[in-house]
Every structure is written in structure tokens, then in C-alpha cells.
Amino acid sequence: MAFDFIAAALDKRRSEGLIRSRKTINSAQGPLIEIAGQHYINFSSNDYLAMRRSSVVMQAWVDGVSEYGGGSGASPLVTGYTNAHQALEEYIATELNRDKVLLFNSGFAANQAVCQALFAQKHSEFQDLIIADKLMHASFIEGAQGSLAKLSRFKHNDLQHLQRLLNTNIQSPQQSVLVATEGVFSMDGDQAPLPELAIKTKESNAWLMVDDAHGFGTLGENGRGVIEAHNMTQQQVPILMATFGKAIGTAGAFVAGSADLIDYLINFAKHYIYSTAMPAAQAYATLMSLQAKQNSERRTILAQRIEQFKSLAIQAGLSLIPSNSAIQPLLIGDAKQASLASEKLKSLGLWVTAIRYPTVPKNTDRLRITLTAAHEPRDIQALVDALQIVLQENKKVIV
Template sequence: MARPSLHDRVEAARAQRAALGRSRVRRTVARRDGAGCLVLDEGGDGRWLLDFCGNDYLGLSQHFAVVGALQDTASRDGAGGVASHLVCGHHATHDALEGEVADWLGTPRALLFGSGFLANLAVLQALLGDGDACVQDRLNHASLLDAARLSGCRLRRYPHGDAEGAIRQLRSLPEGAAVLATDGVFSMDGDVAPLRQLAIVARAQQALLYVDDAHGVGVLGPDGRGSVAAAKLGVAQVPLQLATLGKALGGYGAVVAGDAVLVAHLAETARPYLYTTALPPALAAASLAAVKLARKDHWRREKLQATIAQFRAGAIQRGLPLLPSDTAIQPLPVGDDRDACAWSEALEARGFMVAAIRPPTVPEGGARLRITLSAAHDPLQVDALLEALERARDQVAGARASHGDAAAAAPLAARA
């Protein structure tokens, strides 16, 4: 019996994505300047667009102190991490960054990883195995779901934001260690997990609560310490949490912070930490500068909150349907995959870059525009986006109505 052709399978999957309106196309950014980006088309020609879909929430990615730290360290220590941390790749700058983040988040220790995806893989694979379980919010990031599956433990999921659902899942499990894992801020909905309730659930069921706060650290809580601090929780309730360096802090990489014994265990046993090259010291230096700015520049969070309030008020005034989010992530549900793409294209024609998010990133029927706001945006830019959204809505609705009229007329034409 002949083996199936992987090439044919891939082609069939590509054709299916195209038929469903779910093809994914990379956009090439040639340059960034503040909230603007120069985007190249297929012919190599560029056009400046206002970026309303990135994750640079505090506007730190281009800050002169952050870029300067990167350049200075690269000129002294080179471009690469050279080796894994436990061979000869661990640098004094890595130590300094881990210490700064641990101090900021109020935890005994922190550990640096190359990305948030790697960090989540490391945590769950190092802590769980056969006979154990991981209970997760249904809308958790893909890295948490993959991490649980690769650990070999049982994966159970509860309805989004439902602490009672979480406790039901934990109660139904046989004996074995358990981790209750959740996003702090959900990346596609922009809402915040009910962390205080989940902490009670974890304590009652003797589970470890792990929070991936990739979209919370830097923007929420006192001094930007994230959703865990905003919920007035500490290491006793949340023994481990993830802080990304690639979103509000504008750099690259991630840090897992928390209980000293657990973090030390990760440093000695987590495969995504042991068997990969350390983050380049220059990138760590840039993130260290960004953390220091995020800690002291309270005005950045204040400006971001004012921008969020302006956008939501304007959207309500124009009848634009937003999900209930008070964070920098402001999803506008569209429903139909092709309509979401049409909205995105209409916005780009007016000078705005806003990504259309479709399944499987979001549930079936949940296609949306994922609009993100930053301290780098000014009020005039937000007003211009709101006007463009209103026009895009009317344009897509008009095109849909015309298409419907044409479809209805087709049988009459055939009979004639």
C-alpha cells in the first residue's frame, strides 16, 4: 500500500484554507517610525501605514535608551548568545535582567528564556508528566495548550473565564500533581482572567496556579507589574508567572518569575532552557533598559489608558461593536472570515494596518479585527482610525448587500 503524499496533503490543506478565506500572507515592514510603518507590496514598493495591530503597548521598542543599550552591548559583546546558559552562554547582563524583573514583580527569582512560547513549554514540561494534569482556560494561548500536550499530562479545559468550571475539572481528576494555567490578559479578547477566584480554586484543589501575563506586565497593576499584582496576589497564590519582553517592553524574549525553588528546578531541568542558545546579551540589555523605563514612566500607562477610553467612547458613539475589554487589545467582532479580510483591506486603503484574525486563532464564527492601542498613538490618529472603521463597516455592508441582490437576481435571469 502506497504511503500518502505529504505534498498532496499540504496542497489540499492550502486549497481548503483558500476556499474558506483563511489564507495567511506575510506583510513585509521595511521601516518603523513611531506608530507608522513602511509596508512593502509584492512589487517592492512601500506605503506608510499607521500600525494599530502591534503589541508595543508602551511605545518602548524604538526608545533611544533601549536602542542605545542594544547597540552599546552589541559593540562590546557581539551579536550572539554563543552557547546555552549552562555551558558558557550565561552573561552578566542576563543576571541583571533577571534580577530587575524579579524585583519589579516582587518575586524571589526569575529565569530568562528566548521567547514566551519556549517559557511555557519549559514550565509545564518541567513540572508535569504522566499521571499529572493541567487544567486550562479554553481561550489560553496556543503555547500553553501545546506545552500541556507535550508534557504527557492530562489536559482539561474549562469555559472561558469560568472559575467554577475550573474547579469542576480539577475535582474530576484522579490523584496526581495539577497545574491550573491561564492567560492573565487574553490575547484575542483583551479581557482579564478572574485571578482571585482562580487562586481560591487552586488552593482548594492543591493545584499550582501559573499565569501567562504576556499582555498584562507593563500595562496593568501598580507600577505596571501586571494582572497578578492588579489582583493583589503574590507568590504565595501565584507561584509562577510569565512576563514577556516582546510586547509592552518592546524587545524579545520572556522571563518566568516566582518561587525560588521552582525557578531553580526550571533552570536545571527544563529542556527549552537547557538545549537552546542563550538570548544575545545585547537583546537582554535592551530589555533591561525597557524594564527600568516601564517601572518609572507612569505617564506611559496613563496615556495608554486615556487612549483606550477615547477609542471605546468613539466606537460606542459610532455603533461599532467591541468586545468588553479595558486593555490595549480592542477586538471588533465581524463573524465572517471574508468580511474580516474585507474590513482589513478597506482600512489599509485608508492608511491603517489592522489585522484580520480568523480561525483557528479564534473560534469558528469568531473572526474579528484585533485593534491594539499604544502610548505611541496620539488622539488625532485614534480619531482617524475610528472614522476609517465607520467607513469600512459601511463599505463592507454595501458590498455584501450588492452581492446578495446579485445572487437573488441570478435565478430570474436564468429563467429569462
């Protein structure tokens, strides 16, 4: 019968311990969440600066809805682009020293838009190239696969492998070549060697794109991400994408670059042209969050929590994947064992999500621990104590 594959695919996922399901959050206050009447300390949130429920963001939403209404009412090229959107774009462009910025409804849409707008047609007799880090986010990889460019992937943060791919695949200066990486990798929490990547891409007449969804807001003196942390210019990183749904505490995303790049996306990026614009109230709340004075203090607190967790984890003998960011993965190596460890932690009042294949490569299933400025020192201690208990009970878990 038609579509029999649906039930078969789900049965296969269940048998492998890889089925996905949703949990309804009844309430969220500070680091606590309530699910099915039970309360947990949440170590699976990307709200790194705890801005989502801050007084600044909450009040900005109220003021924004009062001024602009609940939605935008149209696509940006019709009547959906307001002074709130313009103000947010101009502020980010100034902060990042970029010519222009373009807002998107999600990072997924932004990544897809870049790939499919820049590589929607053949520009010469030679095939254009996209060369992405092996751990690049699925939204970008899917966008690249749907483009007319040839997609190659270099080993994670491996500059020598990248160079070999550049040498092998570039046949003419007429080819458009895009090298893509993440600022902070979403599953491992480590960072890309951006200065070195910028040098290699320039030498090969390629462009470098950085997806800084997990660095924007947390890194750099003013929280402007890896670009600020490394003082990277627009010439070094011609395309920058970042999101607002993590450290900024709202939703949506942006692409920053040259005036020509942004104007090109406005005219050729279907994800932008044919989507209703983000609500103006959302753009206003995002701007207020970016300008909030408490961001600096919250970044300091977050850094303290990261150092506390890493120090206690070392003392406890936990084997963490090396990371200096708010993302602290603990490798398990087996999907079912990772799920079991997650369930045991829940029984102790801690919400730590198991990340399994295909989100991560096979045999790298892990507990993805995320720390925020909302966590207290006692929360971090409770987490490490619970991890020790759970991992000792489960002898198959890699520690």
C-alpha cells in the same frame, strides 16, 4: 505521492479564506509603517508603550552590543549566561517579589518548557492534570498536549466550570494539578479573575500559572502586570510567565517562581538547557527598558487612548468585545468578511489585522485593534471614522 497533503491543505485554507501570508515592513516610525511603498497608521502592534524605538532601548542596544557583542555564543549552562542576564533576572525577581526568575528566548518556549518539564514523567499512580482556560495561548496548549498530564479546558473565565473539572478530575492529593490562565487574553483583551482563581486552586491543592504576556509592562502602578495590579503573592501564583517583546520593546520572556521551581527548570527544561541563550545585549536593553523613567508617562498616555477609543466607538455604534486593555477586538463573525474589512481599512491608510479561525474559535473572526502610547488623538479619531465607513459598506459585518 509523499507529502501530497501539503498542497491540499493550502488549497483548503485558500478556499476558506484562511490562508496566512507575511507582509514585509520597510520602515516603522512612531505609529506609522511602510509596506510596499505605502504608509499606514499601525493598529496591529503589540508595542503598547512604544518602547521599541525609544531612545532608551535604542541606546541600550548600542551599548550592549559594544560591551557583549551580537550574540551569547552558547547555551546558558555552558558559557552563555552573563552578568547582564543575571542582573535582569534579579531585577525582575525583586520587582515581582519572587524568589527567582529564568530567562527564555520566547514566550512560546517558556510555556512549552513549563508544561513539558513539570509533566514529562509520571509521579504517582494517578495521572497529573493541567486545566487551562479555553482561550489559553496555543503555545501553552501545545505544550500541555505534548506532556504526560491529562489536559482539560474550562470555559473562558468560568469559575463554576473550573470547579466542576477540579472536583471531577482530582482523585488523590498525590496528583500534581496546574491551573493555567492568561492575565490579559491576547485575542479578547479581557482579564482573568485572578483572586478568585487563586482561591479555587489553593482549595484544591493545585498550582496557578499566569501567562501575562499582554499585561506585563502596561498594568499595575509600576507596570509589573496583573500580578502587581492584584497584589498577588508567589503563594497565590506559583508560576508566572511574561514576555519582553510587547510593552517592553525588546524580545524574550521569563518564568518567575520559587527557588526550587527555577532550579528544577534549569535542570529539566529542555527548551532552556539546549537553546543558545538570548544575547546579553538583549538582556541589557531589556533591563534598561524596564527601568526607564518614561514608562509611567507612557502608561498614562496609553490609558487615555484606550478610553478615547472606547468612548468614540460607543458614540459611533461599534460593537466591541468588552475590554479595558490595549487590545480592542471588533467582532465580525466571518473569516472572509473580516479579511475584506481589513483590506478596506488598508485602502484608507489604516493597518488593522483580521484575526480568523483557527487563531480564534469559529464564527468569532474579528478585527484585532491594538492601541499604543505612540498614537495621537487624531489617529484614534481617524480609526473610528474609517471603521464606520467600512462597516457601513459591508452589510454582512456584525455591528
